[in-house]
Amino acid sequence: MKLFSVLALLLLGLTGNIARAADAWPSKPIRFVVAAPAGSSLDIIARTVGDKLKDRLNQAVIVENVPGAFGTIATAQVARAAPDGYTMLLSFNGPLAFIQFMTKLPYDPQRDLQPVMIASSQPNILAVNADLPVRTLKDLITHANANPGKLNYASVGNGSSSHLTMELFKSMTGTYLVHIPYNGAPPAAASVVAGDTQLLFSVPTVVLPHVRSGKVKALAVTSRTRFSLLPDIPTMAEAGMPAFESLAWNGVLVPARTPPDVVKRLNAELNAIIQMADVKARLNNAGLEPVGGTPEAFKKLIDEEAAKWEPVIRKTKAKLD
Template sequence: MIFCKILALLGLAAAALSAHADNWPSRPIRFVVAAPGGSSLDIIARTLGDKLKDRLGQPIVIDNVPGASGTIATGNVARAAPDGHTWLISYNGPLAYTQFLTRLPYDPQKDLVPIIQTSSQPNVLAVSADLPVKNVRELIAYARARPGKLNYASVGNGSSSHLTMELFKSMTGSYVVHIPYNGAPPAALSLVSGETQMLFSVPSVVMPQVKSGKVKALAVSSASRFPLLSDLPTVAESGLPDFESITWNGVLVPKGTPVEITQRLNREMDSILKMADVRQRLNNAGLEPIGGTAEAFQSLIAAEAAKWEPIVRKTGAKLD
C-alpha cells in the first residue's frame, strides 16, 4: 500500500515537471555570466541571448557576476531553482580545476547540468623579444640550461595561464620561476619589459604585442593548430608530443532542471552556434565555436578535472 502511494506521488511529480516544461519559459530568463561585461564570456552570452529571445519568446537578461575566479557566479546558479529560468555560462576553472585550488560551495559535477560547450581557444606560448630562441625546442634547451634563471608570467595564481606553464615545466623537466600578475594586461607588459621571459595566455592578450614586434609567439597549446592562428605550430608538434591545454567554456543549468528543457536548450544553442554570423562574431573575439551534445560537454568537464588534479597537487597552487 505504502509502495503504491510512493509510486503515485512520483507519478504526480513527474506530471508536474512535464507540465512545467510544456509552459516553459513563462518569464524572462536570467543568464548569469561568470565574467565581467566585455569579456569573451559576455560576448558569447549576448550573442546567444540575441538569437534565443525570439526562439523562446522571452527576454534573456544578461547578469554579469565576476569575482573569485568565476566561482561566485557558478555557485549562485548551482543553488538556483531548477525551473529552466536561470542559466550559467562559465569556463574551465570553476568547472574543472578550481575545486583543487580552494574549497568550493558547490560540486561542479554534481550540482550543475551541462547543456553545451560553446567555444574554446588555446593559450599562446609567447616569449620576450630579446630571448635568443626561435622555437619551442630551442626554448626547452635554453630553459634547461638555466634552471631558476628565467621567470614566467601568469595572469594569476591558479589560472589556466599558470597551470599550462606548470604542465610545460613538468613535461620538459625545466625549472622556471613563476611570477603571478593580477590579470592579463600586467602579465603581458611584464613580457614586453623583459621582467619575465615566458607566458602562456589566450590569443587576444598576446597577439597584439606579437604584431607590434614586442614579443615572439612560438606555439599554441592545443592538440591541433588553431584555425584562427594557423601559421603557429602546436607545442606538441614542436618537440613536446601529447602536450595539450585549452581554455573552454559552456552553458549549464541547476541540477534538477527538467530534461525536456535541457534537451531543447542544447538543440537551440547548437543550431545557433552553427550560424555563419554567430561564428564570425565569435571568431572576431578570438573564439572557435564548438557546440555538440550535452554528453560531450559533460565528458570534457570530467576529463579536464582528472587531468588537472595531479598538476595542481604537484604545484601546490592555491587561490589567494
C-alpha cells in the first residue's frame, strides 16, 4: 500500500511538472525545420511565418533548412525530436503521404508526427510545349492516343509529385507517355520549353513565367475549383476529367506526444498569422495560397492522400532516385 502511495505521488508530481512545462511554453527559442532548401517556396513560408511567430510568442524562431532525400531527412529529424514544443517542421505531401510506399523510412508519418496546420496548397499546372499541336486537354488526350510512345513528359524526379500526377493522368486516360525524370523543377520545365520533352505537371511558381512568355501553353490546373491566383486557366474537371485532382500542399507539424495545449496554441497563432494581409500578399506573390484550419483537418488530408496515392504507386512501381 505504501509502495502504491509513493508511485501515485511520483506520477502526480510528473504530471504536474509536464503541465507546468506546457503552461510556461515557450521559455526558449523554437527550432523551425524546413524540408527544402533556402529560397524555395517552403522556405518563403517558414521565414514569413516564423518572423511573425517570434513576435507573437516573444521567443526566437530559428528557421533551419534541411533539404535532401525528398524531404525525408528533415521530416525524420523532427519525428525523432523531443515532444516539448521546441521543434517544429514545415514539410510537404511527399514525406507525409506517399514516399513511405516507395522506400523504407526511418519514421512513420501517421505515428511519429502530430499535424498542427495546413500552411498552403496549390494545384499543378498541366503545361505543354508551345509547338505541340494541341489547344485543350481533350486535344492532348486525342493527340497522345494517336501517337503512343512518341510524347515525352518531364518530372522533377522519380517518385515526385509531378511524376505521380502524370502517372495518374496516364492511368485515367489510357495514354502511353514516356517519362523523362530531371533533377528538380527548373530543368524539367526548361526541357518542355526547349522541346526535349513535350509536357509536364508543375507547380505554378516554376512554370508560370514560361506560360506568360508564350513558351509553353497551360491547359488546366489540377484543383477541383479554379486556382484563385490563376483564374483564367480551367480545372481538369472543366476540361473533361471530373475525377482528377492532385494538389501540392504543405503544413506545420510537431513530434507526436507534444502537449495538446502547445499544439492548440501553435495552431491558433499560425492561423492568425496566415490571415494577415502582408503575409497573404507575400505568399500570393510566390504563387502560394494560404489555407489554415485545424490539426484534425490536416491529419484527415494526410490520411486521405496516403490512401489515394498508394494504389497509383503500387501500379506504377515508382521508386525514389
